[in-house]
Amino acid sequence: MEHTPGALAAFLGAKPAARGYANAVRGSAGHAASLILRQKRLALVALVAFLPVLIPLAMAFLSRTQFVDGGNVVFVRLVEQLYISVLAPLLALFFAGMLVAEDVEMQTMPYILTRPIPRSGWVVGRFIAYLCVSVAILSVSITLTYLASATLANLKMTDRNNLVLLAHYLGVTAAALAAYGALAVFLGAFTKRPIVYGLLLLYGWQKIATVIPGLVDFLTIKKYVDALYPVLATQRAVVEVQTALGSFQKQVFIVSASRAGLVLACVTAAFLVASIIAVRRREYVSNRVAGS
Amino acid sequence: MSAVVEVKSLSKWFGEVIALNNLDLEIGRGVTGLLGPNGAGKSTLIKVILGLHAPSRGSVRVLGGPPRNNAAVLRRIGYCPETDNFYANTSGFEFVYWMNRYWGMNNRDAARAAEEACDLVHMTDRMHDPVEEYSKGMRQRIKLAQALAARPDFLLLDEPMNGLDPQGRDEMYALIQRLAEHGTPVVVSSHVLYEIERITDDVVLLYGGSLIAQGRVRDIRALIDSQPHTIHVSSGSPRALAARVAGEGHILALELRDDGLVLRTSDPNRCYDLLNGLALGEDPLVRTIECADDSLQAVFDYLTKK
Numbered sequence: 001m002e003h004t005p006g007a008l009a010a011f012l013g014a015k016p017a018a019r020g021y022a023n024a025v026r027g028s029a030g031h032a033a034s035l036i037l038r039q040k041r042l043a044l045v046a047l048v049a050f051l052p053v054l055i056p057l058a059m060a061f062l063s064r065t066q067f068v069d070g071g072n073v074v075f076v077r078l079v080e081q082l083y084i085s086v087l088a089p090l091l092a093l094f095f096a097g098m099l100v101a102e103d104v105e106m107q108t109m110p111y112i113l114t115r116p117i118p119r120s121g122w123v124v125g126r127f128i129a130y131l132c133v134s135v136a137i138l139s140v141s142i143t144l145t146y147l148a149s150a151t152l153a154n155l156k157m158t159d160r161n162n163l164v165l166l167a168h169y170l171g172v173t174a175a176a177l178a179a180y181g182a183l184a185v186f187l188g189a190f191t192k193r194p195i196v197y198g199l200l201l202l203y204g205w206q207k208i209a210t211v212i213p214g215l216v217d218f219l220t221i222k223k224y225v226d227a228l229y230p231v232l233a234t235q236r237a238v239v240e241v242q243t244a245l246g247s248f249q250k251q252v253f254i255v256s257a258s259r260a261g262l263v264l265a266c267v268t269a270a271f272l273v274a275s276i277i278a279v280r281r282r283e284y285v286s287n288r289v290a291g292s
Numbered sequence: 293m294s295a296v297v298e299v300k301s302l303s304k305w306f307g308e309v310i311a312l313n314n315l316d317l318e319i320g321r322g323v324t325g326l327l328g329p330n331g332a333g334k335s336t337l338i339k340v341i342l343g344l345h346a347p348s349r350g351s352v353r354v355l356g357g358p359p360r361n362n363a364a365v366l367r368r369i370g371y372c373p374e375t376d377n378f379y380a381n382t383s384g385f386e387f388v389y390w391m392n393r394y395w396g397m398n399n400r401d402a403a404r405a406a407e408e409a410c411d412l413v414h415m416t417d418r419m420h421d422p423v424e425e426y427s428k429g430m431r432q433r434i435k436l437a438q439a440l441a442a443r444p445d446f447l448l449l450d451e452p453m454n455g456l457d458p459q460g461r462d463e464m465y466a467l468i469q470r471l472a473e474h475g476t477p478v479v480v481s482s483h484v485l486y487e488i489e490r491i492t493d494d495v496v497l498l499y500g501g502s503l504i505a506q507g508r509v510r511d512i513r514a515l516i517d518s519q520p521h522t523i524h525v526s527s528g529s530p531r532a533l534a535a536r537v538a539g540e541g542h543i544l545a546l547e548l549r550d551d552g553l554v555l556r557t558s559d560p561n562r563c564y565d566l567l568n569g570l571a572l573g574e575d576p577l578v579r580t581i582e583c584a585d586d587s588l589q590a591v592f593d594y595l596t597k598k
Contacts (some may be wrong), residue, residue, distance in 0.1 A: 008470050011412055015443040016405050018396035019365060027393030027402075034390075038381045107377040111438070114342050114371045115394035116363035122394070280361050283345050 024117045028125025029132075035102070036095055037131050045094055049087055049137050052078050053144045060151040070154025072162070078145055079169045080229060083138060084176050085222065089202040091134040092180035097198050099126040100279065102186035109284040120276045127185055127272060134177050139170050165230060172228045179221045180266045182271035189278040215253065221267060227260035294356075295320055296446055296477045297341055302350035304336055304501075311336040313501040314350070319479060323472045325488030325509065326481040328498035332480040335374055337498065338450050341479075342371055355446055367396070370444030372435045374451040374481075378423040384434040385410055385419040391438040410434070414463075428455030436464075447471060447478045453487050458571035458581060465490045484583045485512065486564055491542075519561040520544060524582040525567060526552040533570070533577045540562035540566060552579070 036042060056074050086153040100123070103109045112122060146166045180202065187201075189195035206220045217223045255263070295318035304312040312333045326334050339345045340352055343360030352358065357365045378387055385406050393404035410419040413433040423431060432455055439447060449468070453461050468491050472478050482488050488495055489509050497505040497512070505512065525532045530552050537543055542559035557563040564581070571578035 006410075009474055011408060012443050012471075012474050012476065014408070016392070016395075016397045016401040019398050023398055024394075024396060025562075027390070027396075029392045031393060034386075035379060106379065107375050108379060110339075110342075110344055110371070110373045110375070111391055112394060113344055114366055114369065115391065116367035116396060117394045118363065119361065 021118060021121055024121035025125040025128065028117065028122045029129040030125075032099060032126040032129035033133060036129060037146045041094055042133075045091060046137055047143045048175070050144070052082050053089075053141060053148050056145065056148040056152055060148075061115040071149040071152030072155045072165075074152055075146055075149035075155060076165075076169075078149075079142055079173075079227075083142055083145075084169075084173055084225060087138060088134075088176040088225075089198075090181045091137065092177060092184040093195055093198040093202065094128075095134055096127065096130045096181035097184035097187055097188045097194035099123075099130055099188055100275070101192075101194050104156060104188075104192075104284050113284065114238070119279045123185065123189070123272060123276045123279060127181060130181050130185075131174075131178060134181065135174050138173050138177065142166070142170060142173060168230045170272075172225065175228060175261065175264050176221070176225045177226065179271075180269040183221065183276070184273045186271040186278065189275040189282070218253075221264070224255060224263045224267070227255040228257050228264075296355060297479070298353045299337075299341075300351050301348050302337075302340065302352060304333075304340055304345055304348050311501050312340065315503050317496060317503055318594070319477070319496070320494075321375070321472075321475070321477045322469055322494060323478045323480060323492035325492050325495040326479055326498065327485060327488050327495050328481075329483050331500075332483075332498040333501040334483075334498055334502075335450055338371075338448055338479070338481060342366075342369065342448065357565055367442075368445040370439035370442065372432075372439040372447075372449045372452055374454065376431055376435075376455075378431070378434075380424075382423055383420045384415055384423055384426065384430070384437070387423060387434060388419075388438045388441055392441050395442045395515055397442070403489045405441045406437075409437035412440060413437045414465075429457055429460045432456055432460070432464075436467075445476065447462065447476055449478065449480045451483075453482060453484070458568050458578065461487070462568070484508070486560060486583055521557050521563070521583075523555045523560075523567070524552065524564060525555060525578055526580040526581065526582075527577055529577055536570065536577060537566065 054072065055078060059074065103112060143166065144164075146155075147157060149155050155162055183201070184194060184198055187197050191197050202221075206222045209216045209220045210222070297317075297319035298501070299315050299317045300313040302312055304589065312575065315337070326336050326337065336345065340347055340356055343358070343362065343366065346360055354365050355368050356531070359369070360364045367403055374521060379390075382390075387411055388406035389402050391406050393399075395402075397405060407416070407419075410416055413436050415430065415433050415437060418426070418430060419434075423434065426434065432452060436449070436452065439449070440458060452464055452468075465487075468478050468480060472492075480488065480491065493509050495505075495507070495509045496503065525533065530548055530550070534546055534548055537553070537555065538546060542562050543555060543556050544558055545556040547554040555563065567578050567581050570576065
């Protein structure tokens with residue numbers, strides 16, 4: 001590393017310019033996207049996300065008469081019960097949950113936290129990267145499932161109403177990914193085990209809250225995501241709940257789609273703000289101290 | 293001249309463990325050595341100076357402002373951490389590039405600054421290789437490159453000599469001194485006095501989280517030289533190396549090992565000069581040199597009146 005004094009002076013003299021907030025967000029998003037796209041778990045998650053495409057194809061191949069459900073019903077069931085209820089929280093946990101946690105785990109936080117990037121820009125940039133990748137994965141998979149479902153009866157690929165239905169579900173999926181993702185980012189910024197807490201909250205608590213009588217289900221993200229579904233809300237007013245002891249009916253208090261969308265936007269914003277506060281306040285660096 | 297770092301009544305504790313205990317110190321321009329045995333509180337002090345830790349009590353000002361979450365201050369600091377951690381599946385260039393983006397550079401500036409910084413630390417040829425394929429010394433260079441890429445006004449290097457071979461250390465010493473000559477204040481932490489002595493006369497001595505001395509290294513040197521010095525030398529030909537150094541008058545004892553020697557010397561300066569010469573020769577007898585640090589510990593014991 002020997003240098004002539006002139007070379008070092010020239011190097012030190014060429015100070016680069018610092019750009020604004022939007023550049024910081026773009027930089028953070030670009031880095032996060034490059035990290036997500038290189039993760040080994042991406043292939044696994046993508047594989048799981050694309051598996052539902054095979055279901056309508058298998059149904060069509062095995063028998064057209066064996067299944068009474070038409071392509072539209074199969075598509076709606078797959079999107080609501082698999083993509084939005086199971087896969088969206090899963091992608092949120094495995095991608096968004098690790099956006100901050102992975103830097104803590106790999107001990108690369110000192111590099112980030114000693115950079116002058118606004119903490120909010122860093123968190124928002126990473127969140128945007130997660131949202132783009134996960135929305136892309138699920139959108140492609142849902143669209144393929146739509147095309148596969150068109151091999152069954154009652155769903156035409158080019159029918160305008162069906163295309164509107166597809167677009168509607170893609171929107172709901174994006175909203176679900178945003179809300180679940182913001183929660184997962186917060187868990188990653190605030191706890192040491194975001195995946196564990198995330199699994200408990202998204203698959204444990206949300207399930208339990210739907211069977212507890214009363215208004216507890218208002219404390220779940222699922223309540224507001226479900227309210228965005230295109231099927232008439234009144235049809236969801238009474239739900240039959242299956243438990244180990246038998247089935248019972250539970251009165252569900254309806255939330256309108258517009259209010260549910262507003263709540264999801266607020267939930268997303270609130271968890272992102274909480275994540276930014278956590279990143280600003282917490283000391284992520286390992287504590288190697290005297291005498292320890 | 294105003295101080296680059298001002299620390300007032302600084303204490304930092306983690307639960308019941310006191311990492312820093314009521315420190316008062318000022319760090320000025322030039323190179324300052326932050327010296328202390330492992331666990332002395334050097335890294336904790338650096339992390340407080342960088343704003344990674346909030347003071348439990350007292351205050352820190354860097355370049356005139358508090359560092360924690362302060363973009364205006366952080367924009368002027370370059371930091372090379374002690375830990376050897378990088379993002380997976382990333383090349384050295386990419387790592388420096390993304391760190392530049394986090395600094396606030398746009399795409400073009402970040403790429404250019406990354407190339408220039410990699411060139412400065414002589415990593416141009418290997419900068420597009422994955423970091424996982426780098427030697428420890430190459431990773432140190434990349435860490436230094438990310439610290440220098442934004443042309444900081446103040447540089448903090450936490451144990452930068454770790455893992456470097458003798459030639460790499462010499463180059464690092466020279467670069468640090470040149471940076472200081474060009475007006476960049478540099479703080480270098482180390483637990484090896486000899487390393488610090490090579491680059492500066494100004495040291496801050498920490499022990500058990502407390503400041504035990506601040507001043508000129510030559511005053512400490514006198515204390516050090518009154519203690520025998522133990523050095524671990526790694527070599528491919530330990531017997532040839534032993535034959536070469538055995539006749540030196542300052543060598544008090546020699547212990548032959550499979551991978552090298554353990555030397556005990558009464559004159560560390562002459563011994564290090566001799567070993568460096570052997571490491572840089574045409575047929576190097578010395579692969580690595582490691583200070584066993586017991587003499588430094590003895591001085592700390594002396595200063596703390598143990």
